[in-house]
Amino acid sequence: MCESNVYLKDGENEVMIMESVDTIVPCENGLNLMDIMGRQLFVPAKIKGMTLLNHRIILEKLT
Amino acid sequence: MCESNVYLKDGENEVMIMESVDTIVPCENGLNLMDIMGRQLFVPAKIKGMTLLNHRIILEKLT
Structure with missing residues (x-):
């Protein structure tokens, strides 16, 4: 399956907020996320980068 | 493999610009894209949406 995990950058850390x-x-x-089970999450953030082969999407908070 | 194809919205059409x-x-x-072969492409656009299970990322031109 080709879903990704979404991380929110918090200083130097990246905290996973949705699998x-x-x-x-x-x-x-911000961004509306939905996982493969249909669960939804709104995050006041923007996309900082993604590496799909690593299943990683990094967000950063909107200032 | 979990890469996606990237499409640029042009009116009602979605034109694939990078596989x-x-x-x-x-x-x-805009956005810097890189494919699994390391080829790079800059696009003056923003992300309009993505459905990773469908391997589709839709961009729209920046106005």
């Missing part, structure tokens, strides 16, 4: 994410849809104030 | 993308890094004026 097995399928869809990401940016909206005005 | 087998591994990494995406947003920068000031």
Whole structure:
């Protein structure tokens, strides 16, 4: 399966906030995430980078 | 392999601009893409949405 884990950058750390994410849809104030089970999460953040082969998507908080 | 294909929205159409993308890094004026072969592409666009299980990442041009 090709879902990714989503991490939020907090200083030097990257904290996983959601596993097995399928869809990401940016909206005005952040990102709407949905995992493969259909669970949804809104995060006031933007995408900092992703490496899909490593299943990693890194977010950073919106300032 | 869990790379995605990247499409640029052009009106009602979605045109594939890069296959087998591994990494995406947003920068000031757009996105830097790199595929699994290490080829790089800069696109003056932002992420409109992605469905990783479908290997689809949709971009839209920056206005």
